[in-house]
Amino acid sequence: MQVEMKPVIRVEKTKNSKISQVDFSNLPFGKVYTDHMFICDYKDGQWQEPKVIPYQNISLDPSAKIFHYGQSVFEGMKAYKDKDGKVWLFRPLENQKRLNISSKRLAIPELPEEIFMEGLKELLKVDKNWIPQSEGSSLYIRPFVFASGNGFHASPADKYTFIIACSPSGSYFAGKVKVLIEQTYSRSANGGVGYAKAGGNYAGQFYPTQLAVDKGFQQVIWTDDTSHEYIEEAGAMNIFVRINDTLLTAPTSDRILDGVTRKSILDIANDMGIDVEVRKISVTELVEAAQNGSLKEMFGAGTAAVISPISGFGYQDKTFDIPELKNSYAEQFKKHITDIQYNRAQDKFGWRYEVK
Numbered sequence: 001m002q003v004e005m006k007p008v009i010r011v012e013k014t015k016n017s018k019i020s021q022v023d024f025s026n027l028p029f030g031k032v033y034t035d036h037m038f039i040c041d042y043k044d045g046q047w048q049e050p051k052v053i054p055y056q057n058i059s060l061d062p063s064a065k066i067f068h069y070g071q072s073v074f075e076g077m078k079a080y081k082d083k084d085g086k087v088w089l090f091r092p093l094e095n096q097k098r099l100n101i102s103s104k105r106l107a108i109p110e111l112p113e114e115i116f117m118e119g120l121k122e123l124l125k126v127d128k129n130w131i132p133q134s135e136g137s138s139l140y141i142r143p144f145v146f147a148s149g150n151g152f153h154a155s156p157a158d159k160y161t162f163i164i165a166c167s168p169s170g171s172y173f174a175g176k177v178k179v180l181i182e183q184t185y186s187r188s189a190n191g192g193v194g195y196a197k198a199g200g201n202y203a204g205q206f207y208p209t210q211l212a213v214d215k216g217f218q219q220v221i222w223t224d225d226t227s228h229e230y231i232e233e234a235g236a237m238n239i240f241v242r243i244n245d246t247l248l249t250a251p252t253s254d255r256i257l258d259g260v261t262r263k264s265i266l267d268i269a270n271d272m273g274i275d276v277e278v279r280k281i282s283v284t285e286l287v288e289a290a291q292n293g294s295l296k297e298m299f300g301a302g303t304a305a306v307i308s309p310i311s312g313f314g315y316q317d318k319t320f321d322i323p324e325l326k327n328s329y330a331e332q333f334k335k336h337i338t339d340i341q342y343n344r345a346q347d348k349f350g351w352r353y354e355v356k
């Protein structure tokens, strides 16, 4: 069934706005939710009427397949308000496409681009006053789809629910992190679901991450599942390494999530004339670079924090520090990206998307 080009979105506004109870000068990350949400159900082989409704609990049968088989995928994006109060998204179609890439892998029906984009824009219009304007703050947007159809039978559901919920959020930056290079556990494997933003991928990371935290680290660097010799991701972020002045990142594969921030950094770095290599990075090479002083930087890249600098890493029983660096690539990329996101700089790549 073909969905009409511009779906008609029914809007039901709340009678009890919570906005006056929110301290916008002291926002946590992802803990406060706006007055409305976008919702669209899938049944009888098609997506149903898309709606913006008051933010509310959802009711599910205990046998809904999401609870038993983890059939769910999500996205993470942000809306930014510039100094004139205009609202911007950053490469939103990348998230829309990726949601469907993830859905396909989890046997979830794909969502038409129009429902995603029109629903998102309508929700942002209704909750516009919730988009923070202060430096570093933004509206974190969480689109997700899950199996709402039921049955204690390990097979795809016949009903799904797509929701977009939003959270006005302060800066994600939690200082520099020390990371542990994982030698036992894996977040993904060849032929697996690592490239999908599937809920279960993150549940599987919690336990190994807790073990790393118990050892005094904040995050895990995931390595390839066969040899644990090549670094792949930093927690739920893509990984970058700077050796001398060369910027390195692992190539995407079915084990690695294709991050929008990663892609954007590669474009910016190329544009700045930085020497970039997208290739496998071995732990041996990293340890050698740390020992001979050529390892200048390591950082994670993702929508929430943009860039999360790494101050050192643990490998086997040793730890290696990465000395503080002035005018780091990490700082430069973060400034470049956020200047585009907040409409403070020219957008030569055409990444900004105005919500009117």
Ligand SMILES: *Cc1c(COP(=O)(O)O)cnc(C)c1O
Binding pocket: 076, 197, 233, 235, 236, 237, 238, 257, 258, 259, 260, 261, 262, 301, 302, 303, 304
């Ligand atoms: C979401 C995510 C990223 C970063 O993707 P962005 O599009 O930059 O936000 C990287 N790795 C994993 C595992 C992720 O889930």
